[in-house]
Amino acid sequence: MSEYASMEKSALTAACQTLSEAYAAFKAQGLSLNMARGKPGSEQLNISNDMFSVITADTDFTSEDCPDCRNYGNLTGLESARQLFANLLGVEPKNVFVGGNSSLNMMFDTIACMMEQGNSGEKPWNQQGAIKFLCPAPGYDRHFGVTQYFGIEMIPVPMTENGPDMDLVEKLVSSDASIKGIWCVPKYSNPQGITYSDETVRRFAALKPAAKDFRIMWDNAYIIHDINDTPDSLLNIFDEVKKTGNEDMVLEFCSTSKITFPGAGVAAMAASENNLAILKKRYNFQTIGYDKINMLRHVNYFKNLDGVLAHMQKHRAVLEPRFNMVLDILDKELSGLGIASWTKPNGGYFVSIDVMEGCAKRVVALCKEAGVILTGAGATYPYGKDPKDSNIRLAPTYPPVEELEKAMNIFCICVKMAAIEQLTK
Amino acid sequence: MSEYASMEKSALTAACQTLSEAYAAFKAQGLSLNMARGKPGSEQLNISNDMFSVITADTDFTSEDCPDCRNYGNLTGLESARQLFANLLGVEPKNVFVGGNSSLNMMFDTIACMMEQGNSGEKPWNQQGAIKFLCPAPGYDRHFGVTQYFGIEMIPVPMTENGPDMDLVEKLVSSDASIKGIWCVPKYSNPQGITYSDETVRRFAALKPAAKDFRIMWDNAYIIHDINDTPDSLLNIFDEVKKTGNEDMVLEFCSTSKITFPGAGVAAMAASENNLAILKKRYNFQTIGYDKINMLRHVNYFKNLDGVLAHMQKHRAVLEPRFNMVLDILDKELSGLGIASWTKPNGGYFVSIDVMEGCAKRVVALCKEAGVILTGAGATYPYGKDPKDSNIRLAPTYPPVEELEKAMNIFCICVKMAAIEQLTK
Numbered sequence: 001m002s003e004y005a006s007m008e009k010s011a012l013t014a015a016c017q018t019l020s021e022a023y024a025a026f027k028a029q030g031l032s033l034n035m036a037r038g039k040p041g042s043e044q045l046n047i048s049n050d051m052f053s054v055i056t057a058d059t060d061f062t063s064e065d066c067p068d069c070r071n072y073g074n075l076t077g078l079e080s081a082r083q084l085f086a087n088l089l090g091v092e093p094k095n096v097f098v099g100g101n102s103s104l105n106m107m108f109d110t111i112a113c114m115m116e117q118g119n120s121g122e123k124p125w126n127q128q129g130a131i132k133f134l135c136p137a138p139g140y141d142r143h144f145g146v147t148q149y150f151g152i153e154m155i156p157v158p159m160t161e162n163g164p165d166m167d168l169v170e171k172l173v174s175s176d177a178s179i180k181g182i183w184c185v186p187k188y189s190n191p192q193g194i195t196y197s198d199e200t201v202r203r204f205a206a207l208k209p210a211a212k213d214f215r216i217m218w219d220n221a222y223i224i225h226d227i228n229d230t231p232d233s234l235l236n237i238f239d240e241v242k243k244t245g246n247e248d249m250v251l252e253f254c255s256t257s258k259i260t261f262p263g264a265g266v267a268a269m270a271a272s273e274n275n276l277a278i279l280k281k282r283y284n285f286q287t288i289g290y291d292k293i294n295m296l297r298h299v300n301y302f303k304n305l306d307g308v309l310a311h312m313q314k315h316r317a318v319l320e321p322r323f324n325m326v327l328d329i330l331d332k333e334l335s336g337l338g339i340a341s342w343t344k345p346n347g348g349y350f351v352s353i354d355v356m357e358g359c360a361k362r363v364v365a366l367c368k369e370a371g372v373i374l375t376g377a378g379a380t381y382p383y384g385k386d387p388k389d390s391n392i393r394l395a396p397t398y399p400p401v402e403e404l405e406k407a408m409n410i411f412c413i414c415v416k417m418a419a420i421e422q423l424t425k
Numbered sequence: 426m427s428e429y430a431s432m433e434k435s436a437l438t439a440a441c442q443t444l445s446e447a448y449a450a451f452k453a454q455g456l457s458l459n460m461a462r463g464k465p466g467s468e469q470l471n472i473s474n475d476m477f478s479v480i481t482a483d484t485d486f487t488s489e490d491c492p493d494c495r496n497y498g499n500l501t502g503l504e505s506a507r508q509l510f511a512n513l514l515g516v517e518p519k520n521v522f523v524g525g526n527s528s529l530n531m532m533f534d535t536i537a538c539m540m541e542q543g544n545s546g547e548k549p550w551n552q553q554g555a556i557k558f559l560c561p562a563p564g565y566d567r568h569f570g571v572t573q574y575f576g577i578e579m580i581p582v583p584m585t586e587n588g589p590d591m592d593l594v595e596k597l598v599s600s601d602a603s604i605k606g607i608w609c610v611p612k613y614s615n616p617q618g619i620t621y622s623d624e625t626v627r628r629f630a631a632l633k634p635a636a637k638d639f640r641i642m643w644d645n646a647y648i649i650h651d652i653n654d655t656p657d658s659l660l661n662i663f664d665e666v667k668k669t670g671n672e673d674m675v676l677e678f679c680s681t682s683k684i685t686f687p688g689a690g691v692a693a694m695a696a697s698e699n700n701l702a703i704l705k706k707r708y709n710f711q712t713i714g715y716d717k718i719n720m721l722r723h724v725n726y727f728k729n730l731d732g733v734l735a736h737m738q739k740h741r742a743v744l745e746p747r748f749n750m751v752l753d754i755l756d757k758e759l760s761g762l763g764i765a766s767w768t769k770p771n772g773g774y775f776v777s778i779d780v781m782e783g784c785a786k787r788v789v790a791l792c793k794e795a796g797v798i799l800t801g802a803g804a805t806y807p808y809g810k811d812p813k814d815s816n817i818r819l820a821p822t823y824p825p826v827e828e829l830e831k832a833m834n835i836f837c838i839c840v841k842m843a844a845i846e847q848l849t850k
Contacts, residue, residue: 037497045495049482052718057474070470072462072687100525105712112537116575126551142710149710150541262497264718285567285574287530291716293477293689 003338004419016420019413023370026410031371033407038190038349039398040258040315047314048260051301055293059300069292075283076276077268081295085268087305088223089252090236095270097279100290103255103267107217108146110251110269113282114180114215115150119275120248122213125152125180134172134182136164138352138380138391140190143183143219147382152180154382159189163196166203177210181217187234188222191352191380191393193345195232205240207249218252224312225258226347227319238270247272256298258315258349259308266291266298319397326351326396326408333412339419351394352380359418360389366414372407428763429841434849441845444838448795451835456796458832463615463774464823465683465740472739473685476726480718484725494717500708501701502693506720510693512730513648514677515661520695522704525715528680528692532642533571535676535694538707539605539640540575544700545673547638550577550605559597559607561589563777563805563816565615568608568644572807577605579807584614588621591628602635606642612659613647616777616805616818618770620657630665632674643677649737650683651772652744663695672697681723683774684733684740691716691723744822751776751821751833758837764844776819777805784843785814791839797832 004012061069065079076082077098086093099106118124125131133147137156147154155172158165163186173179184204186196196204204216218237226232241247250272256265271279302308327344330353334340342353355363360377367374375393378384394411396404429437486494490504501507502523511518524531543549550556558572562581572579580597583590588611598604609629611621621629629641643662651657666672675697681690696704727733752769755778759765767778780788785802792799800818803809819836821829 039497042493045486045493052480052482052484055477057477059477061470068467068470070686070688072464072682074688101716102712102714108711142713145710149707257497261495261718263495263499263714264716282574285570286533287527288567289527289688291526291689291719293686294716294719 003336004423005338009424012420012424016417016424019417019420023366023410023413023417026406026413027370029371031406033371033399033403033410034373035395035399035404035407035411036373036375037398038395040262041318041398041400043318044315044397045261047311047318051260051297054301055297059296061296063296066292069296072288074289074292075280075287077290078292078295078299080299081266081268084299084302084305084308085254085270088308089220089238089254089268089270091238091270095238095272095276096268097271097276098266098268098290098295100267101257101263101265101294103219103221103253103257103269104142106267106269107143107219107253109282109286110217110279111146111150113279114213117278117282118213119215119278120212122211125213128178130178132176132179134164134169134179135382136182136184137382138191138386138393139183140185140219141375141379143217144382147183155179156382157182159192159194161194163194163200166200170203170207173207173209173214175210179209180211180213181215183217183219185219185221186237187220187232188225188345188348190221190348191350191391192343193348193350193352194343195234198235201235201237202240205237205244205246207246209249214249216250218250220252220254221258222348223254224309225315225349226312227316227323228346230346232346248274251275259311260298264294266295322396322401322404323351325401325405326394329405329408329412333409334415337416337419340415349395349397351396353392353394354390355392355415356419356422357388357390359415359422360386360392362418362421363392363411363414366417367411370410370414372410374411428761429844429848430763437845437849441842441849444842444845448791448835448838448842451831451838452795454796456831458796458824458828459798460820460824460829460832460836461798461800462823463820465687466743466823466825468743469740469822470686472736472743476685476722479726480722484721486721488721491717494721497713499714499717500705500712502715503717503720503724505724506691506693509724509727509730509733510679510695513733514645514663514679514693514695516663516695520663520697520701521693522696522701523691523693523715523720525692526682526688526690526719528644528646528678528682528694529567529571531692531694532568532644532678534707534711535642535704536571536575538704539638542703542707543638544640544703545637547636550638553603555603557601557604559589559594559604560807561607561609562807563616563811563818564608565610565644566800566804568642569807572608580604581807582607584617584619586619588619588625591625595628595632598632598634598639600635604634605636605638606640608642608644610644610646611662612645612657613650613770613773615646615773616775616816617768618773618775618777619768620659623660626660626662627665630662630669630671632671634674639674641675643675645677645679646683647773648679649734650740650774651737652741652748653771655771657771673699676700684736685723689719691720747821747826747829748776750826750830751819754830754833754837758834759840762841762844765840774820774822776821778817778819779815780817780840781844781847782813782815784840784847785811785817787843787846788817788836788839791842792836795835795839797835799836
């Protein structure tokens with residue numbers, strides 16, 4: 001196939017005619033397909049169903065640090081759960097806080113805590129006037145949402161294949177004390193599936209922020225979420241900040257939402273003792289403790305980190321063919337046309353595609369008209385504003401395989417139609 | 426027995442000698458007894474153990490409003506859970522929000538939301554300068570803690586046998602626009618076990634606050650937690666505010682913490698559509714949704730409100746003899762001495778006792794020395810300051826019965842010793 005840009009207008013118009021017919025045929029089917037959110041599909045949810053039978057009336061509800069897991073208490077989580085997450089995150093159990101079912105909620109509470117209490121001896125963020133957060137983009141829309149809710153100004157930072165543009169991060173963070181933090185999904189980033197390089201992690205650990213109360217929100221959502229034989233590996237940032245004396249700069253989050261159940265998983269965070277002390281001050285007023293039975297359910301089900309890792313192989317078995325299908329269709333339909341580029345992640349939940357500049361909104365609209373729901377164009381950028389109107393996030397995990405195939409074919413048709421519209425207008 | 430106040434000093438000193446010997450004998454036993462917190466005991470926790478078997482791999486995870494309860498979604502809770510709590514609270518399901526495992530957390534989030542977003546078209550509370558909350562006292566220390574965390578000034582309001590002193594509440598609320606709310610435990614209040622009279626509820630519903638954004642935090646924690654044959658009944662405040670046009674003034678909270686499991690229950694709130702819209706704006710950034718599997722577990726286990734009410738009878742069977750024992754010992758040891766008065770609740774989790782003025786701290790300290798942990802003296806008052814140093818909260822539910830009996834006997838000795846110390850000093 002030749003590149004669209006080098007084709008005659010008449011040839012493009014002819015191509016568009018064929019595409020329009022295919023599009024109309026799909027549209028006539030009255031489809032309702034969804035590739036919008038990073039939700040596990042039913043097959044993945046079934047993987048963990050046996051977990052429900054782990055806790056019974058006969059379970060031993062005592063644990064070393066808790067006389068009865070059914071009762072109140074244990075604000076920082078069951079010790080056994082802290083140990084399991086400590087092994088997962090590569091930190092000490094004393095640096096782990098295990099909470100409710102949502103790491104997003106934990107991140108929200110963490111930002112709220114910094115807003116109201118402050119940290120590192122500085123005034124609460126909400127008493128410091130206008131403050132800012134760096135937002136590597138494309139990124140996770142819900143991170144941007146939390147920042148926006150608290151009135152924190154967002155500064156986009158471009159992503160490179162090694163993670164955020166660290167030259168820019170270093171320059172901004174070291175020169176502007178009103179920059180209080182940065183959102184990172186360091187492994188299999190949302191949406192691009194990029195894993196930060198060793199150098200990127202080391203440069204993060206070595207940051208010299210102008211703001212003493214600068215915090216890295218290290219959302220390790222896809223920490224063990226590989227989808228093929230060539231998984232990425234990520235440096236342990238807590239090992240690195242120990243070397244640079246920056247232990248208080250990093251707050252790491254993870255959850256079992258995409259390991260067991262999105263609606264009934266367990267979230268955890270790792271942080272320095274200073275940071276945990278600040279957060280516990282808040283949590284101590286906020287709750288008496290999170291659901292310890294669900295923590296126990298997870299611990300008893302997995303036994304240890306090996307149990308978790310073995311479990312992830314089952315997810316991989318479901319996800320690998322889905323991602324391959326998506327990438328194959330993109331390759332077959334779009335490569336060589338010069339109208340789109342996309343990532344080929346080794347893990348995570350998304351394929352990120354950059355369509356021709358100025359076309360992303362049009363592609364999403366065309367798809368919607370044909371019954372295919374995508375993540376809104378722009379959603380992967382702060383304030384929903386993709387400066388190039390180019391990035392689209394594809395989420396291959398949720399729809400049944402046959403729907404996914406159909407949705408992808410429609411998607412590719414729309415990408416081509418939008419490109420031709422752009423080139424011929 | 427004659428009243429201590431009318432006894433000769435020599436007789437008191439002699440009595441104290443006998444008490445001191447009994448006290449020393451207990452102390453020598455090296456006891457470790459705890460009557461501090463309103464925690465269910467093991468026997469109560471066992472009542473709900475069958476709930477763990479309700480959800481299995483074979484459960485139907487679909488529901489009318491949710492394609493799969495295991496997955497993300499349903500921010501306001503499963504419809505079936507909203508229905509169950511609606512029946513419990515006597516409101517419409519559309520007015521119910523079902524959340525995580527902690528109603529305290531839900532109240533904390535509600536206050537946080539009002540601080541940051543405001544309500545009724547007024548500025549956020551944290552942009553209105555110094556604001557205040559009314560705190561009926563004695564009351565629940567964790568309510569006071571939340572208020573204090575957010576820097577809200579607390580104004581104590583005396584409790585009467587019909588609830589808070591409504592003359593004072595009306596006067597303050599109607600005259601001071603910086604008063605933004607009041608904490609209420611309207612049924613079997615913590616710690617006194619007082620249920621607000623119909624008149625009190627009606628007067629609450631008819632309040633004409635100077636602040637448009639005034640909110641009643643109606644913590645109905647003990648809504649069906651009767652412990653004997655003569656339960657109290659509480660007017661449904663939402664019925665009343667409908668009549669007065671004050672639907673936006675009340676936020677009601679409850680949970681299954683003391684119905685199923687404190688560590689693994691489900692919390693819910695009832696609120697007007699206006700209030701829910703405000704709260705949902707926050708929750709929408711805070712989380713994708715709470716643990717729907719645990720909601721489903723509760724719904725499938727109880728089936729309906731009758732199931733919940735039948736379940737509460739089992740709790741009552743455990744609690745009634747405990748409360749009777751506590752009250753019998755108080756009666757036998759302290760009545761007629763003129764040194765203490767206490768409540769005889771028909772439900773809830775506490776017996777509230779007023780010892781001789783200036784003696785509460787001493788009693789708690791004496792108990793502690795003898796190995797009996799009580800709720801800290803003053804904890805039931807804002808800022809931990811009981812102006813009379815008189816109120817002590819007894820929590821009879823948690824310790825094994827034989828320990829409870831021993832603890833109560835020690836407690837009564839300490840009450841008498843402290844009184845005599847006071848009278849003879």
